[in-house]
Amino acid sequence: MTQAGDEQHQALVRRAQEILSAGASADAAFVELAADGGYDLRAIAIAVSMAAGTSLVDAEKRWAEDGEAALEEVEGDPEELGWLLAIAGFFDFHRPLDEREQQVRTLLNQALRAHGGWRSGHFGTITRHLEAGQLHDALESMAGSSPRTFAPRSRPAPSTYWTRLVEAAELLAADGDDGRLAEIAALCRRHLDELPPADPGAGG
Incomplete structure (x- = not known):
């Protein structure tokens, strides 16, 4: 140039x-x-x-x-x-993550796979948040979607899904919490407690 x-x-x-x-x-x-x-x-x-x-x-x-x-x-x-x-996320800034944030992203990716199937638009939004390091946004979006109980081409694991979201919320709260992370964690624990014993992901 x-x-x-x-x-x-x-x-x-x-x-x-x-x-x-x-x-x-x-x-x-x-x-x-x-x-x-x-x-x-x-x-x-x-x-x-x-x-x-x-x-x-x-x-x-x-x-x-x-x-x-x-x-x-x-x-x-x-x-x-x-x-x-x-x-497509072209304009997104992919901020570097510290060690704890990398652990959070790993947990959220594990939950993503345990869901059993996403609408393409929702999946794209979550993966964009994860790639850009927007972990709070990814967590909140995922907490609002219940995993499938059955999917012909995947193996949904609801207890793994909710457990990983709880763990991610607790790790993120180490930075301090305005109450929203506690609400998300409580919501995910409630979903976890309501799962039937036959949940294929039991044992997380």
């Missing part, structure tokens, strides 16, 4: 940061910058991703993996492209 190109890129990232700081969503920031003109959609997408905290290397990698195909799918329409990139 030339010096002039680098300066333009930095200016675009700063502008994206200003829009995000004002409370706009990432896809709304993308559309606003696209409407300003002067930049191609690839550059705008990468700038918004970086403004949200992602490194240039990772943003460019995401574009290579998902952006080009999405751009072709929407035939260059900025609003459609911004929406597609957002739901």
